[in-house]
Amino acid sequence: MRDAWERPGGGGGVSAVLTNGNIIEKGGVNFSAVWGILPEHTRKSMNLPADDALEFFATGISIVIHPHNPMVPIIHMNTRYFEILPAGQGVTKQWWFGGGIDLTPHYIDENDARYFHQHLKTVCDSHHRDYYPEFKTWADEYFFIKHRNETRGVGGIFFDYLKGENGFTKESRFAFVKDVGSAFAPVYTHFMKKNNALLFGEQEKQWQYLRRGRYAEFNLVWDRGTKFGLETDGRTESILMSLPPQARWVYNHQPTPHSPEEKTLQLLQKNIDWIS
Amino acid sequence: MRDAWERPGGGGGVSAVLTNGNIIEKGGVNFSAVWGILPEHTRKSMNLPADDALEFFATGISIVIHPHNPMVPIIHMNTRYFEILPAGQGVTKQWWFGGGIDLTPHYIDENDARYFHQHLKTVCDSHHRDYYPEFKTWADEYFFIKHRNETRGVGGIFFDYLKGENGFTKESRFAFVKDVGSAFAPVYTHFMKKNNALLFGEQEKQWQYLRRGRYAEFNLVWDRGTKFGLETDGRTESILMSLPPQARWVYNHQPTPHSPEEKTLQLLQKNIDWIS
Numbered sequence: 168m169r170d171a172w173e174r175p176g177g178g179g180g181v182s183a184v185l186t187n188g189n190i191i192e193k194g195g196v197n198f199s200a201v202w203g204i205l206p207e208h209t210r211k212s213m214n215l216p217a218d219d220a221l222e223f224f225a226t227g228i229s230i231v232i233h234p235h236n237p238m239v240p241i242i243h244m245n246t247r248y249f250e251i252l253p254a255g256q257g258v259t260k261q262w263w264f265g266g267g268i269d270l271t272p273h274y275i276d277e278n279d280a281r282y283f284h285q286h287l288k289t290v291c292d293s294h295h296r297d298y299y300p301e302f303k304t305w306a307d308e309y310f311f312i313k314h315r316n317e318t319r320g321v322g323g324i325f326f327d328y329l330k331g332e333n334g335f336t337k338e339s340r341f342a343f344v345k346d347v348g349s350a351f352a353p354v355y356t357h358f359m360k361k362n363n364a365l366l367f368g369e370q371e372k373q374w375q376y377l378r379r380g381r382y383a384e385f386n387l388v389w390d391r392g393t394k395f396g397l398e399t400d401g402r403t404e405s406i407l408m409s410l411p412p413q414a415r416w417v418y419n420h421q422p423t424p425h426s427p428e429e430k431t432l433q434l435l436q437k438n439i440d441w442i443s
Numbered sequence: 444m445r446d447a448w449e450r451p452g453g454g455g456g457v458s459a460v461l462t463n464g465n466i467i468e469k470g471g472v473n474f475s476a477v478w479g480i481l482p483e484h485t486r487k488s489m490n491l492p493a494d495d496a497l498e499f500f501a502t503g504i505s506i507v508i509h510p511h512n513p514m515v516p517i518i519h520m521n522t523r524y525f526e527i528l529p530a531g532q533g534v535t536k537q538w539w540f541g542g543g544i545d546l547t548p549h550y551i552d553e554n555d556a557r558y559f560h561q562h563l564k565t566v567c568d569s570h571h572r573d574y575y576p577e578f579k580t581w582a583d584e585y586f587f588i589k590h591r592n593e594t595r596g597v598g599g600i601f602f603d604y605l606k607g608e609n610g611f612t613k614e615s616r617f618a619f620v621k622d623v624g625s626a627f628a629p630v631y632t633h634f635m636k637k638n639n640a641l642l643f644g645e646q647e648k649q650w651q652y653l654r655r656g657r658y659a660e661f662n663l664v665w666d667r668g669t670k671f672g673l674e675t676d677g678r679t680e681s682i683l684m685s686l687p688p689q690a691r692w693v694y695n696h697q698p699t700p701h702s703p704e705e706k707t708l709q710l711l712q713k714n715i716d717w718i719s
Binding site: 168170182184186193195313314315376380383384387388394397398400403404406407408410411412413414415416417418419 | 444446458460462469471589590591652656659660663664670673674676679680682683684686687688689690691692693694695
């Protein structure tokens with residue numbers, strides 16, 4: 168299903184959703200390019216100066232995929248570009264890039280996590296040696312479900328406010344962000360091909376539903392983009408495309424000791440060096 | 444299942460959960476009585492003066508019930524009492540009551556909504572003629588899923604900051620709040636007895652899961668108590684006991700024209716006078 172939508176204040180987007188594919192149970196891609204006058208609350212939440220009306224331009228792509236098979240991880244990718252311009256002037260335009268990729272396995276396989284992080288590190292290292300360590304830490308901090316004291320998954324990379332400073336140009340930043348976007352399809356194809364062949368039963372499905380509940384909790388309670396979109400009258404169906412097809416909540420669920428579920432919970436922590 | 448818990452800064456509570464009963468699929472009761480020094484962010488969110496440390500005492504009971512049968516509504520009840528005391532003084536203690544009951548049918552039956560509101564109106568009217576109209580409107584405003592432009596259900600009553608003013612005493616406020624609490628069991632017993640006999644099939648279950656998704660959205664995105672609890676390190680399992688046993692999300696779901704599901708959506712609005 169594919170829907171184009173327009174934003175009353177300027178711009179619009181396209182949302183595309185795949186439901187009940189062979190491997191993908193629910194997958195969505197959002198593209199948007201919007202512009203206009205930056206709302207007051209947005210300016211505040213971005214810590215921008217309050218002394219002048221600001222025009223803005225924002226564009227981005229987001230992807231979230233929930234697979235059928237609990238052995239295949241959930242993946243999320245986003246790239247975005249933002250411009251602001253003090254109204255009526257036009258000389259002090261500011262711009263920056265943001266984005267990232269992160270992986271949420273229902274069952275954590277350390278080899279898969281290593282493969283994923285190594286892949287992202289290679290992309291990062293080809294642009295700057297500080298990118299991977301900095302953006303890996305940022306992902307750990309960002310994709311953290313504070314009220315559960317758990318990370319959402321094994322993290323990945325997350326970055327924002329990549330500007331033209333410290334020797335970086337718009338071209339070099341854009342080249343990096345494009346490479347992040349290009350990394351998405353091969354890395355997830357790898358996991359789909361390899362892990363969709365793994366067997367699972369009712370126990371693994373039930374665990375998947377619980378983990379999808381956590382995914383919904385993160386997105387609805389903590390994800391800045393989701394909260395911001397819902398509070399500022401964004402297109403709800405596009406924003407909430409990231410929610411899982413189903414979720415489940417069990418009061419005070421505790422995994423069986425020494426089970427794969429318990430191992431996964433123990434690995435949902437910040438600051439794990441998956442590569443070494 | 445019944446868990447007692449303690450709060451490090453003072454007090455504690457008891458959470459009791461019933462799972463997979465004959466009628467109730469998941470039902471929880473939370474009791475808590477906590478005290479200590481009011482955290483800075485709490486004081487801000489309550490619009491209290493920032494010039495002095497404040498001791499507080501808070502106690503409350505919350506109940507949420509998710510039934511198996513989609514023809515039986517979800518119900519929520521809460522009563523609470525709050526005291527604050529400027530630290531080290533002890534003369535200008537402030538206190539207030541809050542609470543309410545609201546009903547979330549998966550399928551709205553206007554006769555059921557009328558019965559529910561009439562019952563609440565009778566309780567309110569026996570204490571003050573302004574209570575029902577005021578608290579009914581407050582519930583419509585509070586239990587509103589802004590990003591869906593839908594109310595959570597058919598509302599009920601919601602009230603807060605009921606103080607000793609305008610001729611009301613602590614005794615008269617407390618008598619009202621106790622009557623609200625006492626109204627819960629008979630009114631929900633009525634719906635359990637009457638509606639659990641109604642037949643349903645897979646279509647009604649699937650719709651129930653979608654509506655439970657909306658319930659989760661409201662609680663995680665908009666409910667002040669839930670947000671406040673999660674952001675201030677409350678006991679997560681007790682706070683999230685209100686979440687449904689399962690939920691489901693379908694991109695851009697549209698009900699069949701002229702179906703009971705469409706009728707329900709059309710009635711999820713503020714300012715419906717259910718009684719007249």
